[in-house]
Amino acid sequence: MTDDELRARTRALLMAVPPDEVDQVTFRGAQYDRGLAWVHFPEGLGGLGLAPKKQSVVNDELRQGARTSYENLLLNPIGIGMGAPTLLTYGTEEMKQRLLRRIFTGEDIWCQLFSEPGAGSDVAGLSCRAERDGDSWVVSGQKVWTTLAHVAKWGMLLARTDPEATKHQGLSYFLLDMESPGVEVRPLYQITGEAEFNEVFLNDVRIPHAYMLGAEGQGWQVAITTLMNERTALGGGSGTRGGGPISVLLDLWKARPDGGGSFGGDAVLRDRITQLYIEAELLRVTSQRARASQGTGNPGPEGSVGKLAQAELYKRIWECSLDVLGADSLVYEQGYELRRPGGGRGDREAVAKYQFLRSRANSIEGGTSEVMRNILGERVLGLPGEPRVDKDVPWKSVPRNG
């Protein structure tokens, strides 16, 4: 299909189901039915079997074609960015037909149940136990850092089904209905004062065997698909030149009475801002190059370049933003009272202060920068791995946190 045909198809969607007149579920449902949700997916599942980069043709047309945009990925980031590609690769036909459309419309929010208090970077060492009982599995354990768990319908759960096997071999992957009895979600109070994340307690939760993705003991392979998609979703940079965090920093600087355009203001800070602008721009171009060379399959370890670079860059941009604000940064107007994210965070000064704190998670969530460097070193550059003490022994005999 040519780009022109794709644009025509998108315009036909906008004509038939005007986004300014219908709600999000209706519009995105129609977008899905016409194969314009994720064009690299197969026909009938929201796609057209095209290259992933062709999605930008659709999105550009949608942006130009209507005042109302339902494009926002934040609607259901985990479902769209990670759940859908995992389901496409490992789900049954029936699951794909039933669940993919509801992911895209945002009717079903998804969350990811991988990390545990005792298993962070070493997520394959996790302890959450699933035991077979007839046609179902009984799950007990604790998950943590679970974004959106408090509103999620489905969770991607990684649990240990065989403690006698080595740690990677003893895992299985489940789709968990978050409304099941025994699932308890508690907010996690974090350094910003917000609770974006949750702790999820699983007490004898029953999951039908049919909701296992991949085979028993194949959970790690399935999880890799989810994680690779997560890294790509987290490392995309900003789609437009000068967009995203760097635009806030530039605006803050230009608004400074002794900054903005007056040469000789603060030359050191100005040079630092220019360096950050350069890196933000190169993150954008590098992501564009990566997309251009990507085939239609799941992303490879190269995605870790963007993830690592973005996490480290964003921390520096927000640090610099507070330096631009100077002593005004001593005040944190929004306070630290426990609250759920949502609504605006105030003006750009308030956003900068919030993001200064929030961005510390960028180099931890979705794989720490240290893990990213290991992946780049070992899987892209081909350097040898560390000697391992936990790899070829049964999981139950590996030392772990209490």
Add this chain to the structure above:
Amino acid sequence: MEVTFTEEHDELRETVRRFLDAKSPETAVRALMTSERGYDPGVWSQMAEQMGLQGLIVPEAHGGVGLGPVELAIVCEEMGSALLCAPFLSTAVLAPAVLLEAGSPAACAAILPELAAGRTLATVAVSEPSAPWDLTALGMQARRDGTRWRLDGVKTFVLDGHVADVLLVVAPTEAGLSVFRVDGGAAGVERTLLPTLDLTRKLARCSFTGVAADAVGAIPDCTTAIERALARTTAALAAEQAGGARRCLELSTEYAKTRLQFGRPIGSFQAIKHLCADMLVQVEFAKSAAYHAAFAASGDAEEFRAAAALAKSYCSEAFLRAAGDTIQIHGGMGFTWEHAAHLYFKRAKSSALLFGDPVRHRERLAAHLGL
């Protein structure tokens, strides 16, 4: 504007890479860098005859291949990776860029075909001792002498100035900056090869005493055209730097896989592995910067100058850091004369300073952004 390479681009890269693998191995680099001439005339002829590289950006009407900045970036990246010792940046990039941007049709017709054929070496003399790369502070004196001009003054850091057959000298006149053609061997020209930090790139000091010269500018004030030619050259140099950084990553990775200490390859230690991973990110960013500038060259003039400044700033620092880390990863070996690491380290620092240091280029970018 997107960075997208075609199959033809990939083929060009492959062809140039094969040529350089054969003609510019490290042994050749080492032999040429200690020679006074600094390049191999045989290889130079083959570059022109077999691939037309000297005429890459020269229009077909002037005997060149008529390709653009993207192809130039590809070629320069490979040359930077191979540390090719040749007057390419002067004769095939800087001089043609100045002639194409600022030269009169007659000057282009007279000089460009000779450059494209690989028969003539040319360079541009810009910098002066008191103000390197500063077009606003040139002290070279140009005075009319009948239909010709006479030049008095000193130029330095002239790329391949010791061997160039044609010197294009930038000098202020009452009307603004102009470009003058002087023959390398003309009376009153004294050329001294400088003992350079980077032996693989030759620089000369050229003094002019009452030297007869011809104005080659298309208009009285060529300042904007010269700036644009310098931007095209810095964009090409940024690609060369990205290629050098890429090679440093290859050397470091290869060594980290094979060097054993404490009973295991040093690349299995995270201290070394993470250094290599960070270098990978910087190499990818450097390539993005160079490609972005190359693709921007055919667009808006101001946008292109900003993109070239961005690329020169980033690639300079990325290459230097990569070359420095390459020495570190190689340990004592990396500090020896016999290992190639110092060749890249010196090339990196010298390239970072040529045509203005990273801070100067960021200053230009900041002004463009209205910061």
